[in-house]
Amino acid sequence: MKRYAQTILLRPEKRAYYLELHANPWPAVIDKIYECNIRNYSIFLLNDRQLFAYFEYVGSDFEADMQKMAADAETQRWWAETDPCQESPDPEGKSWWVNLEEVFHA
Amino acid sequence: MKRYAQTILLRPEKRAYYLELHANPWPAVIDKIYECNIRNYSIFLLNDRQLFAYFEYVGSDFEADMQKMAADAETQRWWAETDPCQESPDPEGKSWWVNLEEVFHA
Numbered sequence: 570m571k572r573y574a575q576t577i578l579l580r581p582e583k584r585a586y587y588l589e590l591h592a593n594p595w596p597a598v599i600d601k602i603y604e605c606n607i608r609n610y611s612i613f614l615l616n617d618r619q620l621f622a623y624f625e626y627v628g629s630d631f632e633a634d635m636q637k638m639a640a641d642a643e644t645q646r647w648w649a650e651t652d653p654c655q656e657s658p659d660p661e662g663k664s665w666w667v668n669l670e671e672v673f674h675a
Numbered sequence: 676m677k678r679y680a681q682t683i684l685l686r687p688e689k690r691a692y693y694l695e696l697h698a699n700p701w702p703a704v705i706d707k708i709y710e711c712n713i714r715n716y717s718i719f720l721l722n723d724r725q726l727f728a729y730f731e732y733v734g735s736d737f738e739a740d741m742q743k744m745a746a747d748a749e750t751q752r753w754w755a756e757t758d759p760c761q762e763s764p765d766p767e768g769k770s771w772w773v774n775l776e777e778v779f780h781a
Contacts, residue, residue: 574719574727591779599781611729613680613775621680621775623717623729669719669727673697675705 570608571631572674575622575666576658583654584617590650597643605634620655622666676714677737678780681728681772682764689760690723696756703749711740726761728772 579587591612602610606628613621628634638644657665685693697718708716712734719727734740744750763771 572717574717574729576721576727588778594779594781602781607781610779610781611678611680611777612779614778615682615773615775620778621682621727623680667721669721671717672694672720672726673700673716673718675700675708675713675716 571626572671573622573624573626574669574671576669577620577622577666578656578658579614579618579620580654580656581617587651587654588614590647590654595643595647597641598647601638601641601644605638607634619658677732678777679728679730679732680775680777682775683726683728683772684762684764685720685724685726686760686762687723693757693760694720696753696760701749701753703747704753707744707747707750711744713740725764 606626608625608627610624611622613623615621626634652665655665657667659665659667712732714731714733716728716730719729721727732740758771761771763773765771765773
């Protein structure tokens, strides 16, 4: 199992819609997350501006599983709703969610 | 079980020492974390500047357990090393690590 943490910015004017979506996530999206070997996935919000995600990956090919998720039509529809709520913190715009480095585990 | 996420800033000039400490944490500190009902505790670093912690609390009185941890002499010695590596992101200086709000879990 590998732990992941990622961050992205929330557009303040989209806060209410983003929270509404995530309070009632679409079942097919949740199923696909599980099918793609992600467990214990949480998203947290800091100061209405920064999102922080934590999850555990239990598969053996993360890139392949992420490609499978990205190819799912219902997930694409979900992202069409959530992506406009977010903006990347990456100044070079190369990534969307930005990965953090694990420095401690107990 | 309740999930927590917290953030604090890392002083860039203390990065190397902070990482060294957390790569070889003191066993008594790890034991105290467990004794205080914290599980699956990870710390992640973003851009050498922002720390994010994730953990799961399995006890029934978080405040009491945090007081127990704060009263532990070895934990106090650990914090005497780690606190100077950090600075609070709270502009009002009321908290040290700042809690995030959970907005999604799957």
